Amino acid sequence: MKSFRWRTSVLAFAVCVMVFVPTAAQSQEREEDTVIAASLTAMLRASRTVVSRHQALINDPAIGDKGLTGKKVLAEALVVYQETTRTDPKSIASGSRHGRLFRAQQEAIVEVIDANQASINQAGVGFKGFIPSTFARLLNEAFAKRTGSEAIVKVTAPEALIRNRKSRPDDWEAAIIRDKLLRPDWPKGQMVTELSASQGRSAFRFAAPEYYAPSCLSCHGAPKGQIDITGYPKEGASEGDLGGVISVTLFRR
Ligand code: HEC
Incomplete structure (x- = not known):
């Protein structure tokens, strides 16, 4: 009888542990998710910062071709990302889930800036509505198309x-x-x-x-x-x- 009760309580304890304590693999996955989400957030902010830094240029009616290509915005955003996160983007393994999503986000940045060249380079028009808030929404839409x-x-x-x-x-x-x-x-x-x-x-x-x-x-x-x-x-x-x-x-x- 005694050993029966002992076994029951061990079993009950084991069930509690299984239900309430995340396994090592679960905590590791959650930690990895947090790193990825923070990284995508940092890159979104970095690219928005780059658009903001060029806002006066984008709004300049006197300049046609502004040379603000997707490639240039991405390169500058990667520098801001590294400055703010103190993480070298090249250190993110390209085959990992983080690497794949980071890559998709970078491709989306280039796509949105390149798709808006006609507007950005329009001469004779000052404010064109191409602002960081709108850029961020378009970027997130382009990202979702790749990874939705x-x-x-x-x-x-x-x-x-x-x-x-x-x-x-x-x-x-x-x-x-x-x-x-x-x-x-x-x-x-x-x-x-x-x-x-x-x-x-x-x-x-x-x-x-x-x-x-x-x-x-x-x-x-x-x-x-x-x-x-x-x-x-x-x-x-x-x-x-x-x-x-x-x-x-x-x-x-
Ligand atoms: C030049 C005007 C302008 C400035 C400056 C501006 N925003 Fe916005 N903001 C907008 C517009 C327009 C939208 C809608 C963009 C869209 O969806 O195309 C928007 C959208 C947003 C959204 C998304 C939610 C929504 O309302 O659709 C947030 C959040 C936001 N802005 C925060 C900010 C913050 C924070 C700053 C300063 C760092 C800022 N905005 C600067 C005009 C501006």
């Missing part, structure tokens, strides 16, 4: 701030924004990772907050409702407000 069944990168925002309906938060993103990122005591810049579902599939999900900088406020700042240069009403936001969220989904096989 495996990975999605998206820039979304609190529902009340959404300009482009395509960027609306899904249920998971809306809950994370409401319950975590918008909380006054949420540590600035802290990301969220969770195993959850997306489109009915099990997925690793990652959300990194983005805050308005002074440079954002010519479009997203005050006075609320005034039409900005892009034709949208301004949100009336202030520097430091949560302006957006980079959301990365990595589907589990």
